[in-house]
Amino acid sequence: MKQSRLIQGNEACALGAVAAGCRFYAGYPITPSSEIAEYMARHLPEEDGVFVQMEDEISSLGAVIGASFAGARAMTATSGPGFSLMQEHIGYAVMAEAPCVIVDVMRAGPSTGRPTSPSQGDVMAARWGTHGDHPAIVLTPASVTEIFELTVRAFELAETLRMPVIVLYDEVLGHTRETVELPPRVEIAGRRTPRVAPTEFRPKEAGPDGVPPLPAFGDGYRFHVTGLTHDERGFPTDEAEVAGRLIRRLHAKVEAHRDDIVEVETLLCDDADIVIFAFGIVARAAKEAVMVARAQGLRVGLLRPRTIWPFPDREVAKITAGASVVLVAEMNLGQVVREVERAVAGNARVEGLFRADGEAIDPEEILQALAPDLEGAAR
Amino acid sequence: MTIVDIRPHLREWAMPHVLCAGCAHGIVGRAFLVATDRAGIDPDRMVVVAGIGCSSRLVGYLDFCTLHATHGRAPAFATGVKLARPELTVAVFSGDGDGLAIGGNHLIHAARRNIDLTVVLFNNEIYGMTGGQVAPTTQRGAIASTTPRGNTEPAFDSVALMIGAGASFVARASASEPFTLERIFTEALTHRGFAFVEVLSDCPTYFGRYNRLGDGPEMLAWLTRQDSRVAEPLAAKRVVDHLPIPEAPPGLDLGVLHREERPVFTGRRSG
Amino acid sequence: MSARLDLRFAGAGGQGIVMAGRVLAEAALRAGRAATHSQAYGPASRGGASRSDVVIADEEVVFPLVRRPRVLVILTAEAHRTYGDDLAPGGTLIVDTEASDGDDGLVLPIVETAARIVGTELASGVVALGALSAAVDDTDLETLEATIADRVPASLRAANLEAFAAGRSMVR
Numbered sequence A: 001m002k003q004s005r006l007i008q009g010n011e012a013c014a015l016g017a018v019a020a021g022c023r024f025y026a027g028y029p030i031t032p033s034s035e036i037a038e039y040m041a042r043h044l045p046e047e048d049g050v051f052v053q054m055e056d057e058i059s060s061l062g063a064v065i066g067a068s069f070a071g072a073r074a075m076t077a078t079s080g081p082g083f084s085l086m087q088e089h090i091g092y093a094v095m096a097e098a099p100c101v102i103v104d105v106m107r108a109g110p111s112t113g114r115p116t117s118p119s120q121g122d123v124m125a126a127r128w129g130t131h132g133d134h135p136a137i138v139l140t141p142a143s144v145t146e147i148f149e150l151t152v153r154a155f156e157l158a159e160t161l162r163m164p165v166i167v168l169y170d171e172v173l174g175h176t177r178e179t180v181e182l183p184p185r186v187e188i189a190g191r192r193t194p195r196v197a198p199t200e201f202r203p204k205e206a207g208p209d210g211v212p213p214l215p216a217f218g219d220g221y222r223f224h225v226t227g228l229t230h231d232e233r234g235f236p237t238d239e240a241e242v243a244g245r246l247i248r249r250l251h252a253k254v255e256a257h258r259d260d261i262v263e264v265e266t267l268l269c270d271d272a273d274i275v276i277f278a279f280g281i282v283a284r285a286a287k288e289a290v291m292v293a294r295a296q297g298l299r300v301g302l303l304r305p306r307t308i309w310p311f312p313d314r315e316v317a318k319i320t321a322g323a324s325v326v327l328v329a330e331m332n333l334g335q336v337v338r339e340v341e342r343a344v345a346g347n348a349r350v351e352g353l354f355r356a357d358g359e360a361i362d363p364e365e366i367l368q369a370l371a372p373d374l375e376g377a378a379r
Numbered sequence B: 001m002t003i004v005d006i007r008p009h010l011r012e013w014a015m016p017h018v019l020c021a022g023c024a025h026g027i028v029g030r031a032f033l034v035a036t037d038r039a040g041i042d043p044d045r046m047v048v049v050a051g052i053g054c055s056s057r058l059v060g061y062l063d064f065c066t067l068h069a070t071h072g073r074a075p076a077f078a079t080g081v082k083l084a085r086p087e088l089t090v091a092v093f094s095g096d097g098d099g100l101a102i103g104g105n106h107l108i109h110a111a112r113r114n115i116d117l118t119v120v121l122f123n124n125e126i127y128g129m130t131g132g133q134v135a136p137t138t139q140r141g142a143i144a145s146t147t148p149r150g151n152t153e154p155a156f157d158s159v160a161l162m163i164g165a166g167a168s169f170v171a172r173a174s175a176s177e178p179f180t181l182e183r184i185f186t187e188a189l190t191h192r193g194f195a196f197v198e199v200l201s202d203c204p205t206y207f208g209r210y211n212r213l214g215d216g217p218e219m220l221a222w223l224t225r226q227d228s229r230v231a232e233p234l235a236a237k238r239v240v241d242h243l244p245i246p247e248a249p250p251g252l253d254l255g256v257l258h259r260e261e262r263p264v265f266t267g268r269r270s271g
Numbered sequence C: 001m002s003a004r005l006d007l008r009f010a011g012a013g014g015q016g017i018v019m020a021g022r023v024l025a026e027a028a029l030r031a032g033r034a035a036t037h038s039q040a041y042g043p044a045s046r047g048g049a050s051r052s053d054v055v056i057a058d059e060e061v062v063f064p065l066v067r068r069p070r071v072l073v074i075l076t077a078e079a080h081r082t083y084g085d086d087l088a089p090g091g092t093l094i095v096d097t098e099a100s101d102g103d104d105g106l107v108l109p110i111v112e113t114a115a116r117i118v119g120t121e122l123a124s125g126v127v128a129l130g131a132l133s134a135a136v137d138d139t140d141l142e143t144l145e146a147t148i149a150d151r152v153p154a155s156l157r158a159a160n161l162e163a164f165a166a167g168r169s170m171v172r
Helices: A009-019 A034-047 A057-069 A080-096 A123-128 A144-161 A171-175 A240-256 A281-295 A313-319 A336-344 A363-377 B025-038 B054-061 B074-084 B096-102 B104-113 B158-165 B178-190 B204-210 B216-225 B232-236 C017-030 C077-086 C110-117 C121-135 C141-151 C154-171
Strands: A005-008 A022-027 A050-053 A073-078 A100-108 A114-118 A164-170 A177-180 A224-226 A264-267 A274-277 A300-305 A307-309 A325-330 A349-354 B046-050 B065-068 B089-095 B118-123 B169-174 B195-200 B255-259 C004-013 C034-040 C047-057 C071-074 C092-096 C106-108
Touching: A005 A009, A005 C017, A009 A022, A009 A034, A009 A073, A009 A100, A009 A144, A009 A171, A009 A177, A022 A034, A022 A057, A022 B074, A034 A050, A050 B074, A057 A073, A057 A080, A057 A100, A057 B065, A057 B074, A057 B104, A073 A080, A073 A144, A080 A100, A080 A123, A080 A164, A100 A144, A100 A171, A114 A171, A123 A164, A123 A307, A144 A164, A144 A177, A164 A171, A171 C034, A177 C017, A224 B054, A264 A313, A274 A281, A274 A363, A281 A300, A281 A325, A281 A363, A300 A313, A313 A336, A325 A336, A325 A363, A336 A349, A349 A363, B025 B054, B025 B118, B025 B178, B046 B054, B046 B074, B054 B065, B054 B089, B054 B118, B065 B074, B074 B089, B074 B096, B074 B104, B089 B096, B096 B104, B096 B118, B096 B158, B104 B158, B118 B178, B158 B169, B158 B195, B158 B255, B169 B178, B178 B195, B178 B255, B204 B216, C004 C017, C004 C077, C004 C121, C017 C034, C017 C047, C017 C121, C017 C141, C047 C077, C071 C077, C071 C121, C092 C110, C092 C121, C106 C121, C106 C154, C110 C121, C110 C154, C121 C141, C121 C154, C141 C154
Parallel strands: A022 A050, A022 A073, A073 A100, A100 A164, A224 B065, A274 A300, A274 A325, A325 A349, B046 B065, B046 B089, B089 B118, B118 B195, B169 B195, C004 C071, C071 C092, C092 C106
Antiparallel strands: A005 A177, A100 A114, A177 C034, A264 A300, B169 B255, C004 C047, C034 C047
16 A cells, blocks of 8 residues: 555645755745645744745745845745736846745636636746746646645756746645655755855856856855846946846856756657647646547547746647647636747647636546547547 | 944945945945944855845945845845844845835834844935935925925834834934944944834935035035924925925934834744 | 546535545545545635535546536535536435435435534534445445544544444434
């Protein structure tokens, strides 16, 4: 018999964070993410970590960034309205290159919307919500076990690439309890610290991988951090050439690690005439739909991104190369579908199945959406 | 008292600085550096967090760990730094618009928690960096680029606000009295808990020019004189004669105005 | 794909239906099967219409949400209006006496029994679990009892097990 536990998605997120070495959490209560904060409030003190409930989501991410520069692995979690407030500091964390993890448990919006109902309406907000040109890393787990795994992964990416990483899942996954088997310990790569003496240290001088080393405040390196466009000394500049170099490097460090960051999972795509593209809870419905369709001899497969940003465009192009139809199912009125269309580039017909009423897409709806094309998928 | 050479605490490589001639913020910054030295703070363990604005740009020239954060949010960033690494001495430089308008909520909650920070609020009664717009501290009647006919709103009393919010050390000082500033900063930095110091500073470029208060030296003299500052000098210069002069203009109290011992928030099981 | 059993407890906040769902799912795990539990609720912590869903499968629960439950327990009239039509054809319906709308299924005094034996409506879910365990073949009595015993505070253990037994006896 398996040594299994029934764990809620939000609890798995908190467990993953603690396992990854998170020792600082700042947050503001909001449905449906509050269980993450509650778990952290109970357990971080046992790990000699700090939990603080801030006055809003803006200050929550501000405190997380401050703690990060003081050397802590730090995170916050929120949902739609709070995620809107955090956009200011997501941009700051990109610019100042502050490692941090932000969890957005998506609920139905816009605005206050349906607080206790799921959606996938924040996909583009996670990519483009903060102003200015910036890269983004956003991970999309589809099970309670994967929430644990990808929260751990988010810390590793944040610490090694010196940037904010977003874990994006919906209310259903946040509140669903599933059988999980969790590793007692996990080891992840951390941030790189400088090898030069403090007098030689240039805080924004990157190595070949585009990532500058980061000492903690108090470790003897007295350096300046700013959200203003800055030079390699970390000091503000108005020189266009230096500004361009900085912004390009912030993007290039993600692009350089792109193949390591981007992960997709496929199910029976090799011979598929129809490929379903879905993430999060919708991928679970799609998997069941694929199994039903296959049981009827229909060539249907599933392509599921574990990383939604950077968008897995090369993987989508390759995996759908032999398909005639790609069905994008998402709990919004069509956000990711345009990225899929861009990646498929006319090589297959791209259809959308969208739902934005606060209810999850189920396997039956996907099968119905496939019905017109199933004839072609028959062997 | 010995003279403190502040040059070792400056990032001279980052000069020239961005502040205007006649701006008194430099006097405040100097007094702060003297105080860190007198308080015996190891510069490697000193962190100064700032928001956005003229006062906040000052931190770039201080040779500590300096975190130039976002507009009004410096107390939140400083909270994270201090909670994550309690052995650091953490201070915040903020302006009057930064700390009392966009960042008012963060300021009052940091004070309420009584977290061990020293917050210096530079009050020059105007938004300098964005070009002279009215601030929550601009006195009634004063001219700003967004109050061309005179400010009709009352000004914030930050000292009363901070005492009400729970700050355990609250002081007000003037850039025109640098030795008093040094003493108050030293006390604030060694106070355990949330210490707040409002510093009356000047902005000759905007506030002084719009209100005909003269250049840096004249404004410093005006700051020194004003135990009853509100509206009187402005009215005397008749720039706002269409506005009623408040009866008995209240003076601003200077000095350490509130001090108490209160439990300090550390976010940890053992304080 | 392994066969799955979808169950739903529908009622109001404060009736213990979330706990009943979790107990059912945990008991399934103890019996070596896979299970998921999900819930839907409104803004009110007490009252309102809420549901607590369980899926049990032999190996893996692919889609964790319940659409057409094969077993539906209804504890309030409001939950009846919201979820009454969801039952899969040929499924088992268990309805509280006060919530019944002339239903075909098992109409039982669940809430009243909980209040009488344990002294709180919070135990309604446990009474419902007892009725369900007698009405549905696919549940394991011993693991259910053991899971309930682990889940409730020690001071209320005996009363809850009594409530569970009372639920069972209503059906047998």
